[in-house]
Amino acid sequence: MFKEFNIENFEDSSKILEEILNKSRVEVQELLKIENKTYKNFVLPFSEIGEAINEFITPVFHLDSVKNSKITSKVYEECLPIISKYESEISRNEDIYSALKDIQYNENSTLNNIQKKVLENEIREFELSGCQLENNKKQRLEEIDLALGELSHKFSQNILEATNSFSLIVEDFEDVKEIPKSDLELAKFEENGKTKYKFTLQMPSYIAYMTYGTNREKREELYKAYTTRAPQNGEIIEKILALKSEKVEILGFKNYASYSLATKMANSEEDVISFLEELGNKAKKKAEKELEEIKQIAKEDGINNFRASDISFYSEKLKKAQYEIDEEYYRPYFEQNSVLYGFFATLKELFNIEFKLSNAKAWDDKVKVYDIFEDGKIIARIYIDLEARDDKRGGAWMNNWHSYYKDSKSNIQLPTAFIVGNFPKSTKDIPSLLRHSDVVTLFHEMGHALHHLLSKVEEANVSGISGVAWDVVEFPSQFLEYFSYDRDILKLFAKHYKTGQVLDDEAINKLIKAKNFQSSMATVRQIEFALFDFKLHQKLYKTEVEVQELLNSIRDRFSVVQIPSYNKFQNSFSHIFSGGYSAGYYSYKWAEVLSADAFYMFLDSKNVLNKELGLKYRNCVLSKGGSENMDKLFFDFAQREPKIDSLLKLDGII
Numbered sequence: 001m002f003k004e005f006n007i008e009n010f011e012d013s014s015k016i017l018e019e020i021l022n023k024s025r026v027e028v029q030e031l032l033k034i035e036n037k038t039y040k041n042f043v044l045p046f047s048e049i050g051e052a053i054n055e056f057i058t059p060v061f062h063l064d065s066v067k068n069s070k071i072t073s074k075v076y077e078e079c080l081p082i083i084s085k086y087e088s089e090i091s092r093n094e095d096i097y098s099a100l101k102d103i104q105y106n107e108n109s110t111l112n113n114i115q116k117k118v119l120e121n122e123i124r125e126f127e128l129s130g131c132q133l134e135n136n137k138k139q140r141l142e143e144i145d146l147a148l149g150e151l152s153h154k155f156s157q158n159i160l161e162a163t164n165s166f167s168l169i170v171e172d173f174e175d176v177k178e179i180p181k182s183d184l185e186l187a188k189f190e191e192n193g194k195t196k197y198k199f200t201l202q203m204p205s206y207i208a209y210m211t212y213g214t215n216r217e218k219r220e221e222l223y224k225a226y227t228t229r230a231p232q233n234g235e236i237i238e239k240i241l242a243l244k245s246e247k248v249e250i251l252g253f254k255n256y257a258s259y260s261l262a263t264k265m266a267n268s269e270e271d272v273i274s275f276l277e278e279l280g281n282k283a284k285k286k287a288e289k290e291l292e293e294i295k296q297i298a299k300e301d302g303i304n305n306f307r308a309s310d311i312s313f314y315s316e317k318l319k320k321a322q323y324e325i326d327e328e329y330y331r332p333y334f335e336q337n338s339v340l341y342g343f344f345a346t347l348k349e350l351f352n353i354e355f356k357l358s359n360a361k362a363w364d365d366k367v368k369v370y371d372i373f374e375d376g377k378i379i380a381r382i383y384i385d386l387e388a389r390d391d392k393r394g395g396a397w398m399n400n401w402h403s404y405y406k407d408s409k410s411n412i413q414l415p416t417a418f419i420v421g422n423f424p425k426s427t428k429d430i431p432s433l434l435r436h437s438d439v440v441t442l443f444h445e446m447g448h449a450l451h452h453l454l455s456k457v458e459e460a461n462v463s464g465i466s467g468v469a470w471d472v473v474e475f476p477s478q479f480l481e482y483f484s485y486d487r488d489i490l491k492l493f494a495k496h497y498k499t500g501q502v503l504d505d506e507a508i509n510k511l512i513k514a515k516n517f518q519s520s521m522a523t524v525r526q527i528e529f530a531l532f533d534f535k536l537h538q539k540l541y542k543t544e545v546e547v548q549e550l551l552n553s554i555r556d557r558f559s560v561v562q563i564p565s566y567n568k569f570q571n572s573f574s575h576i577f578s579g580g581y582s583a584g585y586y587s588y589k590w591a592e593v594l595s596a597d598a599f600y601m602f603l604d605s606k607n608v609l610n611k612e613l614g615l616k617y618r619n620c621v622l623s624k625g626g627s628e629n630m631d632k633l634f635f636d637f638a639q640r641e642p643k644i645d646s647l648l649k650l651d652g653i654i
Contacts, residue, residue, distance in 0.1 A: 091129035223309035260583035280527035335497035342493020350614030405460035447477030467626025478595035516652030
């Protein structure tokens, strides 16, 4: 039914991969010998070859992110050039490209729309990889892709090592007296008969001190350590930018941004810039007011030289003053298992799916594996790994493993996916108690996972998140986020882990009201990141200084916070330098227009758990994967174009 997650013989992964790829090369050559190539005898088996490779390599690379060690890094570094070389060979193979073009021409009248979409995407990818170029240019592109892969991994590895190498030791209880008990317990240790507290750059620990640590200088020390991580990545950024610029020049694009847009929904560079600037301009005035409110609270403590490192601490005090919201008060009500099972009940009501715990193997004892059922029939599997670990990469993400598709023997293959978070750890005394922001993150990543797992598209290349344009791939994840603030849904899982008492209406109302707390500041911050990313890829910035100057110019226009000169945020901007978001970070806001407008339909129906609407969304959007353009799928669901005002209203900007 499902391929089990198996890490036996892990250290031999590169040898096994080499064998798999050599077998694949032979299979591809056999396909190319077919005289009368058709969609059925060529495209389908060619797609299956890719799926088989992905099935093996995904867990290998995944393990390096969730159980990082010298061994996983070594295996990753051994496998990367092997898979990169193979992918370059395939993507620049003129014979495969010609075969796809011939099939597209010969069978155009008999192929269905999904099959046409597969060919359209595949041919475009071959052209974007440079398969029509001379051999010397192909060779150079192959070298560039390999180098970029290695640099991206090094960028990520540097951040992880820097994150793990720093710790702030606090000895005076006065400096930690406001820190929540559960966080303090994790930080506490004994040395020479004295109780001390250790805070790290791991996100739960970092957030705990920045939000509640009363020693201002120690907050500054921690903030500085966090924002100056991995300075060697400045040089890596220079190399990455130079290689990307060279690559797209070879491919005939004026810059990397235009290359990036070739596979996205946005029509032009101008559309992206104007969209971001419009949002930034609309949010900035309110963002300035929001910052002024924080500064006023700080002045009550006698602080007139307000710093960026003061924001979290005084924002928390302001939130308590305005909404009487204490993030720590809520955490006992958001015990991880309770949240999961309440969330599963929500998804059952919306999408008619059930989650049942499986005893399938995973990579860590804390990982939970669930099989997903519909009407008593198993349809997918999901691995959920939520707790922070020293050997886990920071942040949260969804990784797709298997896709839903019908193979060449007409067997349906079922999909699998991984959800990873860095939420507070459980101990033998205290379970994992989530912040509400963690709950929102869980909903977000599950949105990605369901987009992949609920696909009913029988062609692997456009099933699930495969083939979905990057600037709309966040639509289903952001859409599901909104449900994490609904009163009825919160009551399903917000139960005190000791007493079982449900979070009361007053506390829930405060949480909902506080949803848009500093939403304008958050918006301009996202605009800053997105504009920096996009403009960085519109021309070649050759030095760290030029990169910094670009970031400074954008901050001067949109940031309301005075950022210290030592802050080198770009050196840990993993999304664009070791993720897939280069010239695509704007996607978060671009897709948010769709997600906000879709959620508004549920609000307008006066029933956020509207099953009829939930099933319509599932059928029109989630089940279609990448088989059609998202603007059409959204129209099929909403019967109209999306409206930007829904986003501005939900964010409280208008």
